[in-house]
Amino acid sequence: MKHLLRNAIDAALARLREAGTLADAPAVDYQVEVPKLEAHGDFSTNVAMLLAKPCRRPPRELASALAECLRGDALFAAIEVAGPGFINFVVDPATVFGVVDAVLAEGPDYGRSDLGAGRRVQVEYVSANPTGPLHIGHGRGAAIGSVIARLLAVTGHDVCREYYVNDAGRQMDILALSVCLRYLELGGVEVDFPAQAYRGDYVVDIARAWQARHGDAWAAGVVAPSSTIDDDAERALDAAIAHLRTALGEARFATLRDFAKDTILEEIKADLVDFGVEFDVWYSEAGLMAGGLVDDAMAVLERNGHIYVEAGARWFRSAALGDEKNRVVVRENGLKTYFASDIAYHLDKFQRGFAEIIDVWGADHHGYVPRVRAAITALGEDAARLSVVLVQFAALVRGGEKVAMSTRAGEFVTLKQLVDEVGVDAARFFYVMRRADQHLEFDLDLATAESSDNPVYYVQYAHARICSVERQLAERGLTAPGAPVELATVLDAPAERRLAKLLWHYPEMIETAASAREPHLVTQYLRDLATEFHGYYNGHKILVDDGPLRDARVRLCDAVRRVLANGLEVIGISAPTEM
Known part of the structure; x- marks a missing residue:
């Protein structure tokens, strides 16, 4: 809905410029936000305060002029100037509840967009060494990388999912x-x-x-x-x-x-498939080396003047390009370092023509980012095309105590063991609940609890609850409303308006999560929507005797169910009809 407000505000500013009221008004990067207090309306903007200085006018005066220009727009039920120059908007109920028809008409496509316009994007994630099973740390990177790829796909990007197999060395x-x-x-x-x-x-x-x-x-x-x-x-x-x-x-x-x-790699592939993670490309480091690509990359660096020899080893001048020090790429015994292979791998990524390359790495690789960017620049490529998402470690908690792990000693909980215990849905949801750069404590007891404290259970239960309403409708011999109902004429509860506004927000949230590479925004949204729905369901009877009101509430609930299902699909988990 914010884009509708922005369009209206921009059009009003254009009219005021043409009329001479704001002839000198420059373009400003203003905000349209949801006020903290519901009494302040549906949305608020600071545009007048940003224009006050360049226009040399008091912000409230500018806000009043803009508000007056907007009052004739059918989008708004009320507009008022508040505080030092904020403009608060109440959106017309017909517009607010119009989202229900849009959701039900678009169905599984609601929230999809052409934001990416077919741009080719590669997402490389997991890429665990085939020296042992995937453990719970790998699981978080798998979930986050998988959801980033899904977000990019639903926003119109051409996504290549890739696993780099470190099978050399x-x-x-x-x-x-x-x-x-x-x-x-x-x-x-x-x-x-x-x-x-x-x-x-x-x-x-x-x-x-x-x-x-x-x-x-x-x-x-x-x-x-x-x-x-x-x-x-x-x-x-x-x-x-x-x-x-x-x-x-x-x-x-x-x-x-x-x-x-090969034995370990097959187990890794099987565990990932069971976890809902599949790849388009499995790229072998050994194949990269056998194909001479590492030698080719070193030759490019040398031609570009970024290699020197010291004590028999060949060094990359990475310090001059933002790294903390220069790096060895070929040891004195002639063996190439892992960094040399990684340089070649990234050169190959760029040569494959991706518009953007996203690497999902463990947070312990944070020091590796500057040297890889330096190498990309030295190769003559645009380092701005590389994005790196750093994923903090996930610690398991059972009975309030952290589960100790040591990978080399073989003392760790595998991803398969975790999935067997809590299920795919809970594992994926919990893994992406927090920002990737935040530490995650995975509470095993909470993940298996059938209560409102368990976030994935709470969200899935909201979907199942609505499915139950629709079954009750059929059992009573009542038909689900097929034709659009004038929802705005019968839905007047504040909770109903809040639900509709949340439905409006879903496509914008998806685009924001995709652009920012922040999957946690999806789980956060779903929790908010589920919380709002459960509160509404507990406080309002859906299948009332009043036919028009019943039909309107059923349609609103069905739209909530559809958006819950769409959001759960983005995370890669199920939307159960019964629980």
Whole structure:
């Protein structure tokens, strides 16, 4: 509805300029807001106060002139000047309740728009290393990234959902080492398991699957490495990897590594599908490196004068482009750093022609943002086309106590375990209830409670309640009103007006959430709408004997149900008809 008010205000300002009343009035970025107090009307604007200084006129005088110009507009039932120069508006009831017909006519399309005008946008999220199952921290990034992509899609963007598979580098070798050592243990070999290796039960499960496929054949002649081979734990880990590479042979080591990676990756994909998250592209880091794209990116940086050599290593001059210091991209031993791969990956994103690139990262990557932006600039691309959404960690709370977790030690709650306990709907809703950059305490007890304290239950119950009203209508032999009812002539309760105004706000909220990359605005809106509806339902009988009033209330409730369903669809959760 705000756009209707803006159009009316802009038209009135244009008329006043033409009439000479505000001949010198410049364009100003004024606000149209909902007043905190309902007595102050439906909307308020500060336009007169912003024009006072450039027009050299008292703000109340300007507000009075503008209000007088607007009073003939059928959009408004009342206009008054308040305080130092605010203009408060009461919107005509026919306009307010006209939203009901719009919602019911558009149905599932209500709230959709062409804001994006087909702009190609890539959203990369989750991108967890395939070295273990997805845990609850990954789940929050999955939910937020998924809803951002959904918001962009419903606002007319051409969205590509992408998962970057970090399947190259040392962490994959550590995974292969971990599985191999557990495999040797299963064959009766005494193993000195390194503290820095992956210790979760899932590693044993992969080793068992490998043993079921190959028996003990791969253990023949293989001596387990000792973790005391070096006093430094990390060097000892690398030495153990090198030992097994030699003992197994490079080809067999790679086969085992790929088996472990593929097993985990398939589980990740299955868990994400069960969580309502699917991707258009699974992009392999190993494929990126094998295709020579990292070398190509380094060559571009060198041609552009951003690479120098020091102590045998190749460095990127990122400090000159906003980073806190320069970064190594190729070590003295010739191995490329993870950052070098990430530079190449982002170059490839830009070369694929996306108008905008959105990376959804964990908040622990906040220091990584300036160096990636620096690399994009150094590559000759527009860093403004990259947006980064940082997601704070989610902590599980059970019985009022935080659940302790350690990823490397294998002590963590997996996303699958969370979904099995609370369900997909509660998990997704809770994950996006807060701003991405705010810490989230995921209360397991609250998420499973069937009460008004549980926000997802409260919202879904509002939808189910309205469905129940419609069933009661049919059971009584009454037909749902099909033709438009003159709602404004029969609906006069303040709660009914508040519900209609909330319905007006839905499309604007969707566009704001999409533009700001803030999925929490959707859950916040749904909670507000559900709260308003439950209050209305508890205070007003819907299926009254008065036919026109009953029809009007049923149509209003049906519009609320439709908007609840549309909003829940954006979050990717169900709208139950019974609870």
